[in-house]
Amino acid sequence: xxxxxxxxxxxxxxxxxxxxxxxxxxxxxxxxxxxxxxxxxxxxxxxxxxxxxxxxxxxxxxxxxxxxxxxxxxxxxxxxxxxxxxxxxxxxxxxxxxxxxxxxxxxxxxxxxxxxxxxxxxxxxxxxxxxxxxxxxxxxxxxxxxxxxxxxxxxxxxxxxxxxxxxxxxxxxxxxxxxxxxxxxxxxxxxxxxxxxxxxxxxxxxxxxxxxxxxxxxxxxxxxxxxxxxxxxxxxxxxxxxxxxxxxxxxxxxxxxxxxxxxxxxxxxxxxxxxxxxxxxxxxxxxxxxxxx
Amino acid sequence: xxxxxxxxxxxxxxxxxxxxxxxxxxxxxxxxxxxxxxxxxxxxxxxxxxxxxxxxxxxxxxxxxxxxxxxxxxxxxxxxxxxxxxxxxxxxxxxxxxxxxxxxxxxxxxxxxxxxxxxxxxxxxxxxxxxxxxxxxxxxxxxxxxxxxxxxxxxxxxxxxxxxxxxxxxxxxxxxxxxxxxxxxxxxxxxxxxxxxxxxxxxxxxxxxxxxxxxxxxxxxxxxxxxxxxxxxxxxxxxxxxxxxxxxxxxxxxxxxxxxxxxxxxxxxxxxxxxxxxxxxxxxxxxxxxxxxxxxxxxxxxxxxxxxxxxxxxxxxxxxxxxxxxxxxxxxxxxxxxxxxxxxx
Numbered sequence: 001x002x003x004x005x006x007x008x009x010x011x012x013x014x015x016x017x018x019x020x021x022x023x024x025x026x027x028x029x030x031x032x033x034x035x036x037x038x039x040x041x042x043x044x045x046x047x048x049x050x051x052x053x054x055x056x057x058x059x060x061x062x063x064x065x066x067x068x069x070x071x072x073x074x075x076x077x078x079x080x081x082x083x084x085x086x087x088x089x090x091x092x093x094x095x096x097x098x099x100x101x102x103x104x105x106x107x108x109x110x111x112x113x114x115x116x117x118x119x120x121x122x123x124x125x126x127x128x129x130x131x132x133x134x135x136x137x138x139x140x141x142x143x144x145x146x147x148x149x150x151x152x153x154x155x156x157x158x159x160x161x162x163x164x165x166x167x168x169x170x171x172x173x174x175x176x177x178x179x180x181x182x183x184x185x186x187x188x189x190x191x192x193x194x195x196x197x198x199x200x201x202x203x204x205x206x207x208x209x210x211x212x213x214x215x216x217x218x219x220x221x222x223x224x225x226x227x228x229x230x231x232x233x234x235x236x237x238x239x240x241x242x243x244x245x246x247x248x249x250x251x252x253x254x255x256x257x258x259x260x261x262x263x264x265x266x267x268x269x270x271x272x273x274x275x276x277x278x279x280x281x282x283x284x285x286x287x288x289x290x291x292x293x
Numbered sequence: 294x295x296x297x298x299x300x301x302x303x304x305x306x307x308x309x310x311x312x313x314x315x316x317x318x319x320x321x322x323x324x325x326x327x328x329x330x331x332x333x334x335x336x337x338x339x340x341x342x343x344x345x346x347x348x349x350x351x352x353x354x355x356x357x358x359x360x361x362x363x364x365x366x367x368x369x370x371x372x373x374x375x376x377x378x379x380x381x382x383x384x385x386x387x388x389x390x391x392x393x394x395x396x397x398x399x400x401x402x403x404x405x406x407x408x409x410x411x412x413x414x415x416x417x418x419x420x421x422x423x424x425x426x427x428x429x430x431x432x433x434x435x436x437x438x439x440x441x442x443x444x445x446x447x448x449x450x451x452x453x454x455x456x457x458x459x460x461x462x463x464x465x466x467x468x469x470x471x472x473x474x475x476x477x478x479x480x481x482x483x484x485x486x487x488x489x490x491x492x493x494x495x496x497x498x499x500x501x502x503x504x505x506x507x508x509x510x511x512x513x514x515x516x517x518x519x520x521x522x523x524x525x526x527x528x529x530x531x532x533x534x535x536x537x538x539x540x541x542x543x544x545x546x547x548x549x550x551x552x553x554x555x556x557x558x559x560x561x562x563x564x565x566x567x568x569x570x571x572x573x574x575x576x577x578x579x580x581x582x583x584x585x586x587x588x589x590x591x592x593x594x595x596x597x598x599x600x601x602x603x604x605x606x607x608x609x610x611x612x613x614x615x616x617x618x619x620x621x622x623x624x625x626x627x628x629x630x631x632x633x634x635x636x637x638x
Binding site: 038089090096100101104105107109111114236263270271274281291 | 364
């Protein structure tokens with residue numbers, strides 16, 4: 001006997017946490033589209049953002065309206081530093097080298113976090129309303145609901161900025177044709193930096209939300225693995241793919257977790273990944289690369 | 294001293310050991326390997342065995358990633374397949390040691406062939422992430438299948454080799470090191486054959502290779518299979534060395550470790566695999582030594598694990614940015630210096 005109300009509730013929770021995946025996936029796609037770098041350290045950058053917020057709000061006791069922007073800005077700075085010191089020198093190297101550099105970066109960030117804040121699990125201060133949310137008959141955990149709301153608002157804001165702001169236009173121009181963007185007077189290296197900064201800032205926001213839902217620890221980077229699956233399923237270079245992929249993977253994970261058990265969560269997402277790769281090698285919405293000799 | 298090399302035939306050019314100097318040095322190295330267990334302490338023997346196992350696995354990954362250009366983050370999963378096969382055969386059936394290792398290699402090879410199937414359709418990063426999927430699925434299977442004893446894993450008795458229990462590092466050394474040497478010799482010879490050259494052609498440009506008449510799917514699968522065979526044998530040795538196999542023994546981090554080892558050592562070079570695996574295995578031990586030497590070392594041990602993680606990452610980044618050809622290139626440069634001395638460069 002199928003319990004439809006339960007299924008509905010699970011699906012809602014899944015879609016809501018999918019919103020968080022979508023936000024982190026957006027950070028990933030931003031860097032990939034502009035610079036063709038697969039940033040496997042996305043989960044770790046997100047973790048650093050959450051820890052910075054933890055420091056500003058809990059240790060330094062800054063008010064929230066100051067702590068959140070401060071954490072996001074610091075994370076943006078980190079993005080700029082990463083781009084200048086380790087990504088820029090590898091410009092023009094094979095994509096695999098750059099990919100491996102981000103693997104190294106992930107390791108460095110985890111080590112730094114463990115060194116500065118120790119590996120213990122921490123709690124972020126609560127800043128979201130704790131009133132339970134009822135949608136029809138279905139109950140939704142307030143943190144997940146408000147997390148999803150913030151994520152959706154933020155995604156919309158980022159998309160609007162990309163659409164109308166000069167820097168956003170430059171970013172999209174660079175993404176679609178680097179050489180043409182260069183010849184139209186766009187400072188492409190600066191756009192690369194910009195992409196990393198914006199991506200790290202988005203990652204920080206999603207880190208703060210994810211951290212306030214589930215607590216923060218030095219193994220938070222695992223979240224990045226699910227994000228990686230999301231963007232591969234959606235297509236590495238597609239913003240739409242990142243958003244829909246996020247919702248899709250969130251849903252699959254929630255259903256697998258509820259009906260099969262917690263240990264099936266990652267398994268089901270990865271099986272989904274393999275299936276999608278077999279059917280559409282460039283993801284559901286990714287651009288098909290045409291190779292010539 | 295060797296001043297230059299003159300080769301007058303293709304056979305001489307493709308020879309495995311090409312000059313007398315090289316043969317002499319190899320003989321010296323062989324003698325050192327023979328003498329080492331009698332001179333070294335237990336700790337160093339333990340390290341030597343570990344390095345040797347890692348060299349075997351890294352060489353396997355080098356065949357796949359360094360020579361064929363297919364990036365894999367699943368090497369640890371294949372080692373796990375080999376280790377579990379060996380552990381199950383040893384504890385349930387009690388088949389002989391060498392047979393178990395062979396079986397471990399073959400089972401891992403079959404796993405590699407399955408994981409390799411998508412390699413024709415997806416490549417580069419998509420493939421790397423598909424192999425991450427493989428390692429998660431493997432981990433899940435190890436933890437949940439009926440005959441793998443779940444999360445507790447399998448403990449096994451020491452291996453028996455003609456009635457002698459291999460229960461000390463000293464005894465294991467005489468098995469592990471020769472097997473690794475055999476695998477290395479096999480890999481070095483592979484790239485003198487048609488198959489090895491096909492691998493290199495695929496790495497350099499797979500579409501060109503196909504145009505030249507190399508069946509891509511067959512050779513990519515073969516590369517996956519061979520590489521996993523190496524991983525499986527290494528995993529089997531690993532199982533005999535640590536004598537307990539759990540699902541947590543082969544995490545994704547271990548796959549990253551092997552990829553890092555061949556980057557640091559030098560992709561597409563047998564020597565690189567050896568140097569890289571040895572170097573990456575020794576670095577944590579070196580760090581431990583340094584921490585012990587520092588004043589107030591006992592308080593600093595808290596930082597040992599994070600520092601290790603940071604150094605691990607910095608090594609990957611540093612080598613990719615400053616020395617993309619790895620330690621093998623450094624070694625080549627040193628050799629060149631001595632060849633040309635007293636002239637410059």
